[in-house]
Amino acid sequence: MFLEKLLAIGMFPYNSEASNTMEQKRILMAKTGLDGHWRGPTIVARALRDAGYEVIMIGMATGEEILRACVDEDVDLVGLNIGGHINVALRAIEAIKKERQSVPIFAGGTITPASARELNALGVEVYPPGSSLTDIVEAADRLTQRKQA
Amino acid sequence: MNQDISDLLQRALKDDRAALARLLSIMENNSVLAAEIELSLLPSMGKSFVVGITGPPGAGKSSLINALIPIAAKDFDRTAVIAVDPSSTFSQGALLGDRVRMNSYNHSEKLFVRSMGSRGNLGGLARSTVSAVSLFDSCNWPLIIIETLGIGQIELEIAEVADITVVVLNPGWGDTFQANKAGITESGDIYVINKSDRPGVHKTRIELEESLALIPHRSRVPQIVETIANTDTGIVGLWHTIAESLDSKNTDLKQIRELRQQQLFHRLVSFKIEQALGVATKSSLWKNIVSQNIENPEDARDLLDNLLLDISTRLRNY
Numbered sequence: 001m002f003l004e005k006l007l008a009i010g011m012f013p014y015n016s017e018a019s020n021t022m023e024q025k026r027i028l029m030a031k032t033g034l035d036g037h038w039r040g041p042t043i044v045a046r047a048l049r050d051a052g053y054e055v056i057m058i059g060m061a062t063g064e065e066i067l068r069a070c071v072d073e074d075v076d077l078v079g080l081n082i083g084g085h086i087n088v089a090l091r092a093i094e095a096i097k098k099e100r101q102s103v104p105i106f107a108g109g110t111i112t113p114a115s116a117r118e119l120n121a122l123g124v125e126v127y128p129p130g131s132s133l134t135d136i137v138e139a140a141d142r143l144t145q146r147k148q149a
Numbered sequence: 150m151n152q153d154i155s156d157l158l159q160r161a162l163k164d165d166r167a168a169l170a171r172l173l174s175i176m177e178n179n180s181v182l183a184a185e186i187e188l189s190l191l192p193s194m195g196k197s198f199v200v201g202i203t204g205p206p207g208a209g210k211s212s213l214i215n216a217l218i219p220i221a222a223k224d225f226d227r228t229a230v231i232a233v234d235p236s237s238t239f240s241q242g243a244l245l246g247d248r249v250r251m252n253s254y255n256h257s258e259k260l261f262v263r264s265m266g267s268r269g270n271l272g273g274l275a276r277s278t279v280s281a282v283s284l285f286d287s288c289n290w291p292l293i294i295i296e297t298l299g300i301g302q303i304e305l306e307i308a309e310v311a312d313i314t315v316v317v318l319n320p321g322w323g324d325t326f327q328a329n330k331a332g333i334t335e336s337g338d339i340y341v342i343n344k345s346d347r348p349g350v351h352k353t354r355i356e357l358e359e360s361l362a363l364i365p366h367r368s369r370v371p372q373i374v375e376t377i378a379n380t381d382t383g384i385v386g387l388w389h390t391i392a393e394s395l396d397s398k399n400t401d402l403k404q405i406r407e408l409r410q411q412q413l414f415h416r417l418v419s420f421k422i423e424q425a426l427g428v429a430t431k432s433s434l435w436k437n438i439v440s441q442n443i444e445n446p447e448d449a450r451d452l453l454d455n456l457l458l459d460i461s462t463r464l465r466n467y
């Protein structure tokens with residue numbers, strides 16, 4: 001009896017095979033412009049967290065800092081929040097393509113249609129203002145090849 | 150151990166950051182592999198100092214680490230930071246935000262920041278934090294700083310991993326944490342009153358001194374340091390206190406190495422036992438035994454002996 005009780009309250013943390021392995025996908029979220037606009041990336045990061053992702057926030061960052069975080073944090077996906085100019089984003093994308101070719105990138109925020117086309121051409125998916133969070137989470141699932149629970 | 154992992158290990162030990170980063174993920178995702186990796190690291194570990202920084206959310210732990218890094222760089226060639234944030238118990242996801250405050254040296258080769266979700270561990274550390282320490286240690290990161298949430302008793306776990314534990318509080322702490330006073334003051338070697346630009350520093354210091362005086366069996370009364378992390382005030386003093394505390398603990402490297410090895414074997418043994426126990430409890434033997442009626446103490450003792458015998462047989466067959 002007592003053993004069943006212990007099992008029921010989870011006294012034995014390793015009693016299920018599943019607890020030994022838990023593949024958790026990780027996403028980097030970086031801001032590359034207009035540092036006052038943190039609402040967008042924060043809302044997106046929360047939605048991703050609620051969908052089961054570990055989201056590593058780095059705030060405003062340069063291209064090199066984004067690459068460094070991408071490598072050290074061993075992320076499965078990089079998210080760029082863009083505000084207006086895409087120069088920093090382009091540097092980050094170039095660096096990641098060179099050093100971590102297998103890591104996909106997606107982006108959102110205030111992006112002009114012309115910039116969006118430029119990013120698309122580099123293989124970066126763009127989610128402009130008004131995009132649904134469901135679509136963004138689905139994109140993350142697809143880009144990280146996460147198995148659906 | 151599989152070939153991929155030995156390759157990664159070889160590369161990580163030769164200072165390949167991407168390999169090190171990948172191994173950290175593997176250890177986070179798979180505790181069996183983590184145990185194996187750690188075992189193979191044993192000969193190369195025991196060279197680093199580990200400083201734990203703990204305290205309630207928002208106390209300024211990340212900001213303090215950010216300010217300490219350039220000063221610590223004068224004494225240590227390079228620094229690894231493991232920053233643990235809580236995972237959501239609903240989604241298992243996590244928002245890992247410590248890096249936002251550790252931005253000023255992100256570009257430096259001499260700094261490796263790794264964010265971790267606690268992934269269901271209640272002790273304030275992720276289950277794999279200790280494994281990560283072993284890896285950084287083996288890969289020649291001579292200073293390892295762990296940031297972890299600590300409220301009440303929870304930060305005790307960090308004290309088992311770190312050579313020095315720094316508890317970060319703010320002015321007014323006594324009012325908010327009244328009920329937890331005993332808990333929060335037990336494990337620290339150094340206490341920081343951060344945000345001392347705010348009112349109530351003196352009162353907080355006195356309350357802290359009073360609570361610390363209540364703790365018995367302390368060989369050394371912990372030091373209290375006042376800081377303002379975001380203006381670099383008191384940071385040099387804090388680093389001196391940390392370095393001094395490392396010295397006064399007589400933590401020479403040989404001793405640290407022995408302690409780490411002892412801890413590692415402890416963990417690996419209890420891990421193996423727990424694993425065996427996990428499998429055992431699913432067997433029909435265990436299920437049948439527990440459904441028997443136990444009528445006197447001898448029966449209970451016999452039952453326990455039987456179960457222990459079963460476990461030891463299983464362990465021998467590993």
Ligand code: B12
Pocket residue numbers: 033034035036037038039040041043044078079080081082083084085106107108109110127128129130131132133136
């Ligand atoms: C609220 C707001 C502000 C607030 C910000 C509050 C905050 N904490 O975030 C305040 C008042 C601070 C502000 C300031 C400014 N703002 Co403003 N602001 C806005 C406004 C009205 C809404 C932004 C918002 O929060 N939307 C809600 C969020 C949820 O949407 P979002 O950020 O677009 O995110 C969505 C997608 O883009 C996407 N997404 C976002 N990030 C990411 C990341 C990834 C990886 C992915 C996949 C998806 C994704 O998902 C989200 C959900 O769909 C916009 C106009 C608009 N309608 O967009 C202007 C706007 C962004 N602001 C603008 C400007 C110019 C400014 C100022 C420079 C104004 C000034 N002259 O002072 C300052 C800049 C301050 C600074 N240093 O950054 C311009 C930007 C123009 C440009 N080309 O960059 C805009 C477009 C207004 C305009 N039409 O001129 N602003």
Ligand SMILES: Nc1nc2c(ncn2[C@@H]2O[C@H](COP(=O)(O)OP(=O)(O)O)[C@@H](O)[C@H]2O)c(=O)[nH]1
Pocket residue numbers: 204205206207208209210211212213247250343344345346376377378379380
């Ligand atoms: N006024 C003041 N604010 C501080 C100080 N140190 C940190 N902060 C701010 O407190 C907030 C939380 O800091 P953070 O380092 O993230 O705390 P953590 O959760 O303990 O890691 C941030 O907004 C910091 O800028 C300080 O000494 N004085």
Ligand SMILES: [Mg+2]
Pocket residue numbers: 210211212246247296
């Ligand atoms: Mg923090």
